[in-house]
Amino acid sequence: FTSSFALLDQLSENRQLLVHGGTGTGKTWHALELAFRHARQGDGCRVLFLTYNKAIADELDRDLPDDYRAELSIRSFHKLCADVCRATGQPFAPQDNLRWWDEQAPEILMAAAAHLREDQKYDALVCDEAQDFLPLWWLALREVMRAKD
Numbered sequence: 103f104t105s106s107f108a109l110l111d112q113l114s115e116n117r118q119l120l121v122h123g124g125t126g127t128g129k130t131w132h133a134l135e136l137a138f139r140h141a142r143q144g145d146g147c148r149v150l151f152l153t154y155n156k157a158i159a160d161e162l163d164r165d166l167p168d169d170y171r172a173e174l175s176i177r178s179f180h181k182l183c184a185d186v187c188r189a190t191g192q193p194f195a196p197q198d199n200l201r202w203w204d205e206q207a208p209e210i211l212m213a214a215a216a217h218l219r220e221d222q223k224y225d226a227l228v229c230d231e232a233q234d235f236l237p238l239w240w241l242a243l244r245e246v247m248r249a250k251d
Contacts, residue, residue: 140226141173150224151176154234183211190217208242215245223248
């Protein structure tokens with residue numbers, strides 16, 4: 103994938119990218135490389151790499167080099183919901199039904215994010231499997247991002 107990362111160099115001025123392709127084409131690895139690049143910018147840039155699939159997020163987080171852990175967080179969407187609640191002392195009590203995960207979890211995230219300090223918010227978001235994210239989830243994610251001047 104190293105030579106194909108040159109494509110990221112060419113697209114580096116784009117603030118929003120949508121990349122799609124078939125299974126096994128390297129989208130996740132390119133997204134992760136983009137997250138690493140944001141993390142290497144320095145200046146306290148906090149990066150959130152988000153995916154729908156918990157197993158993928160857990161594996162990528164487990165393999166994350168220690169020297170990136172301060173700048174880069176790798177989470178599934180629902181783990182992010184739980185983590186933000188935990189960080190802000192807000193309750194997070196999952197229920198075993200789809201409506202709760204699809205609608206209530208992002209609403210709880212929005213409410214909890216209102217209690218985040220600015221230094222707990224993220225500067226950059228890289229999302230893998232974005233096609234699986236519901237519209238309400240995107241609204242909730244805006245609340246965990248630092249405001250841009």
